[in-house]
Amino acid sequence: MLRRVSAKVSAICRKGNITQLDPKLIMSRQLHARRIEGVDKNIWVEFTQLAADYQVVNLGQGFPDFSPPSYIQEAFCKAVNGGCSMHQYTRAFGHPPLVTILAKFFSKVVGHDIDAFEDILVTVGAYQALFCTFQALVNEGDEVIIIEPFFDCYQPMVKMAGGKAVYVPLRPRFEGGKALTSADWVLSSEELASKFNSRTKAIVINTPNNPLGKVYKREELQLIADLCIKHDVVCISDEVYEWLTYDGAKHVKIASLPGMWERTVTIGSGGKTFSATGWKVGWAIGAGHILKHLKTVHQNSVYHCATAAQVNNGFNMLS
């Protein structure tokens, strides 16, 4: 870039005693990296602005219009007032008390001993956990199966990692004129199986699903698990809404099925769990041999999340 600057010296103009370069003239080569081509539009950026401009209720973004529980707010205030260490860097892959409590809590849920320091990465929201996962695991040309309808960021994140998104739809199942529920959106086992091949690196599932609200049943997860194991494919399981289940629906973690802990990255969100989306605390949980690659991306990008936001995001109260 500096080579070009000298060539474009005529583009320098003087304004008082400050030297300014015309940014349009400095570079003659293409400025942007190819990996960001086709991913410049973002529905949340656009719709949040539209909602603000026209003063309308934003039904698009998944955040509540009420405050988090008082114990969460009090813990945050305590953290902020908790001395100088709360305002400084902490461990790159997660503040030690947080990863410890997450490991203890989720070991029971997954039915597998989770190592706080090997198997967990705390991220800037589930969003960054997803980003680290795709960057760490997807190579140029790898195929990643995405189940439709899906949370929008999976597709651009796969693309930025150089992968190819392969879609498989949940289809509505009509039975006897009954009203359709989220459980009536189902995968066809043949159609799903037809998407797996030697180029398939990963499948993304989202349960409970945004936008349908579908909570995958154990049998549905087993079908996906069997295909992952058969084709040696990683499962990226976005479970940010795991505690938002209704009408008796039970959330099952695909990582808890036999043979799946070793090949699943489970993604969670403190923001969604505790109605505190603005704190942007999320995590990826999985076997250390997978998580170490996500940590490589994390340490070379964000490095670590805000210390005070990690201090108590509620799991101390739940466990």
Ligand SMILES: Cc1ncc(COP(=O)(O)O)c(C=O)c1O
């Ligand atoms: C399915 C899904 N995954 C991930 C996220 C991102 O969560 P976070 O706010 O923790 O980054 C969202 C946010 O709406 C979501 O709906």
